[in-house]
Amino acid sequence: MVFEISGLYNGNMNDQIRNFTHEIHRRDRGLKSESPLDWLAAFSLLETYLNKLKKPGKKVIFIDEFPWIATARSKFLMAFENFWNHYCTKRKDLIVVICGSAASYMIQKIIKNKGGLHNRITRQIRLLPFTLGETQQFLKSRGIDYTLYDITQIYMAMGGVPHYLEKLSKGASVAQNIDRLCFEKDGTLRTEFNQLYASLFDDSEKHLTIIKTLANSNKGITRLQLAGQSGIASGGDLSLKLEELIESGFISEYPYYGNKKQLTLYRLSDEYSKFYLKFIQNNRNSGSGTWQKLYKSSSFVSWAGFSFETLCLKHISQIKKALRIDAIFSTNSSWFNDVAQIDLLINRDDNIMNQCEIKFYNTPFTIDKRYYLNLKHKTAALQQATQTRKNIFITMITTFGLNTNKYSNELVQNNIKLEDLFAD
Known part of the structure; x- marks a missing residue:
């Protein structure tokens, strides 16, 4: 790892360039230079630093939260394209890794780039949540030894997202953990929902509309039904939002037998979103003990049945193996x-x-x-x-x-x- 940088959330262009330059100087304190005024100059400084690295072997440049660095009118993407095409491709020892949590940017600006990065991606890593088996291993590594039934209940509430799973407390029951995380005043998942979509997608209101529309259907609905119920016209904008949500793992597309496209079903497959809209949204001010009451209700039985179906559809490879x-x-x-x-x-x-x-x-x-x-x-x-x-x-x-x-x-x-x- 010869260079590693992470974008600054809500930082402006000057903040991002200073952070970028600081990392170069931290790794090469002997490098003397004027502070770059734009991204072309900043990447030129990075090239100067890289030119001094003579040891054999692969050298990794890692840029995290890439979309946060690409602030409006900063021309960061243009400068990065130039850096890749005119410098990196001439060296066989460089591996450039970029990632970002802003899904809409990564899909439209990088994966589907029609400019300098078109067809330049060597490998795409789609980071998916843990499976049930991986969730069990992760919890055991943290000293939490739940039964398979209990792990399944946890999974149906928050999915296989490590960031959520690591918040579970050892020595507490499933109901106690869900209560603390989802319903108590300072619970991590009590207010996560709206922040989640705003951080991932531009124009997230339409994404939320689609999510909430799908949450009302347990079995899934067709595109025509989705357009009618959401109020979003069945055109390019709906296609774009659906693609971004599918790529990010929030919804799933299930083909109809015989591949009849008009009968393809769209289904909310993100467990936390479904759980939030079903239980947390209207009960988040109820306080401690809320979930211990709710999971004995008839609404829990209905939710659990459909959530387990979604879970099984995510584990088709395990079903086929069985x-x-x-x-x-x-x-x-x-x-x-x-x-x-x-x-x-x-x-x-x-x-x-x-x-x-x-x-x-x-x-x-x-x-x-x-x-x-x-x-x-x-x-x-x-x-x-x-x-x-x-x-x-x-x-x-x-x-x-x-x-x-x-x-x-x-x-x-x-x-x-x-x-x-x-x-x-």
């Missing part, structure tokens, strides 16, 4: 009509479809006569609508497995439990 079909080509989709809906349909190349039914319970799940008839009806509707000749295997994904009875024996071919979702 089914031992990870080596078989398959596609994942949703399917629905006026009378039935399947959130996860795995269409395999070995003449089988897995119709996945997802249930979150604190005990083994029992298929009673009513649910048995519902499953039969759903499978028949799927067969009739798709005209498939494939075998349809009903696959139950549950927390603690199934109670065996005549209904489960007749219908269920596969039973995936919580521990399967924690696999690598």
Whole structure:
């Protein structure tokens, strides 16, 4: 690491240049120069410093919070493009790493750059939240040894975001931790929601409108429905906002069986946002003990069921591994009509479809006569609508497995439990 800099939040151009220059002088105290007045001069100074590094081996230049440095009318991006194209590409020993939390800037100005950085990206790293298994490992490394069920509840409330997970206190229950972080006066997640979107996106009000619209639908809605319910016209602006939210992991796009584009579903997949809008927003002034009351309510049961579905859709690779079909080509989709809906349909190349039914319970799940008839009806509707000749295997994904009875024996071919979702 030969140069490392992080942008200053809300710093102006002069602040950013001084910070940049200070880092160069800190690493090379013998370098004498006038203070740069613009970014072209600042990068020229960086080149002077780099020219003095003669040791063999790769040399890393790391620029963090890149969008914060690129203040309005500063021409920072122009100067960086010039530095990359006319200096870095002539040296084979330099690796330049840039990153930033302002997702809209990174996507539009860097990844989709049509100027000097067009097609210049060597490798793109999309930093995703932890999986369930990674969350378990992270918590154990901090001395927190929850059960799989408890970790799942934590995940459904705040996702696999390390910045949130590291706030959990050892020795406190799940309910106590959620209470402290989300509902008490100084709780970290009590006021995080609005700050989060404002820091990530330009014109974040439209992003928030999309998020709040999707939060009202547990199963997801089509683009046409989203446009109508949000009031954002179904044009380029909506496409841009959807792309930014998808790339940043806040919403997910689920194709419809047969790849019918107009029936593609958009679904809020960020656990914290869903939890905030469902519980924190209207209860954040309720104080200590709020969550310990709420998680016993009927609204918790409804939220937990749909949140567990979202969680499972994020762990499809673990589901396929549990089914031992990870080596078989398959596609994942949703399917629905006026009378039935399947959130996860795995269409395999070995003449089988897995119709996945997802249930979150604190005990083994029992298929009673009513649910048995519902499953039969759903499978028949799927067969009739798709005209498939494939075998349809009903696959139950549950927390603690199934109670065996005549209904489960007749219908269920596969039973995936919580521990399967924690696999690598």
